[in-house]
Each structure stands twice: as structure tokens, then as C-alpha cells.
Amino acid sequence: MERPYRSDCMIYQSGGEKHELGTAFLVIGEMRRRVIGWWPINERMCRLRIRGRFFNLSIINVHSPHLGSTDDDKDNYYTQLEREYDRCPQHDVEIVIGDFNAQVGREETFKPTIGSFSAHRLTNDNGLRLVNFASSKHMNIRSTFFQHAPRFSYT
Numbered sequence: 001m002e003r004p005y006r007s008d009c010m011i012y013q014s015g016g017e018k019h020e021l022g023t024a025f026l027v028i029g030e031m032r033r034r035v036i037g038w039w040p041i042n043e044r045m046c047r048l049r050i051r052g053r054f055f056n057l058s059i060i061n062v063h064s065p066h067l068g069s070t071d072d073d074k075d076n077y078y079t080q081l082e083r084e085y086d087r088c089p090q091h092d093v094e095i096v097i098g099d100f101n102a103q104v105g106r107e108e109t110f111k112p113t114i115g116s117f118s119a120h121r122l123t124n125d126n127g128l129r130l131v132n133f134a135s136s137k138h139m140n141i142r143s144t145f146f147q148h149a150p151r152f153s154y155t
Helices: 029-034 071-087 125-136
Strands: 002-006 009-014 023-028 035-042 045-050 057-063 093-099
Touching: 009 029, 009 035, 009 045, 023 029, 023 045, 023 057, 029 035, 035 071, 045 071, 057 071, 071 093, 071 125
Parallel strands: 057 093
Antiparallel strands: 002 009, 009 023, 035 045, 045 057
């Protein structure tokens, strides 16, 4: 669903009206004219494409199943995420953002996909799924690459 938020903003929202799940983009000001595509995929995922000066951006916003979800739910989610990632135009810069409900640790075996500054020591099952997805697409989990004060390391 696309709707104006106020005169200089546009909300692109994916998900139901119950507000139980959903993802959204809030596009402000001049960036509204740069939106060249919007795909609400399901209540856990949406994709926005923005025209850039030298290249376009394809941004996928996600809300992953939590740790207590079934393996089938998680498998279906990551299958859909991979499908949407592969649908992005080849020359776009692809960015995946959102809540992955994952803990990514500091294990050496996951480098260079992860950095040295994770808030966690060990990777949980959702974190392993995230690391596997990121490494299969030659991506990095950027939140682990920068050192933050401990009070800013958790949400």
C-alpha cells in the first residue's frame, strides 16, 4: 500500500492492516521523485528501487521469523528473500535491511562475511541462516564491522 504521510513524505507499506507484521519505507522530500519501483512482497518483506546519480539502488526491507518459528517458516522466508534478491536488476546496488531476529557471533569461520565487533559471542540458528545467505550473495553483515559503545550494541 502506498499512501502520503504528509505533504513531503510517502509511505510504502507491505503487510496487513492489523499491524501485527509488516515492513515499510518512509520516503521524504526530493527522494520521492527518485522512486522507480515498489514491490510489497508479503507481510515480512518489501522492495523499493531508487534512481541514483551513477547507479540505482534496490533495497529489500525484511522482518525475519523469530527463533521459535518452525524450520519450514524460516526456510520459506529465506527462499523468498533469495528470490527477491535475484529479481533485483544486475547493475543495481542491492541492500538488505531490517530485523533479522538473529544473533551473529564473532566466530573466525564466518569472516570476511562478519566483522570483529558483534555484540554476541556465538551465532544462533537465525544468525547462521543470515550468515549463509549473506555469504552466498557475497555480502557483508555491516553492523558487525564497527565498534560501538556497549549501550548502543543492542536494540
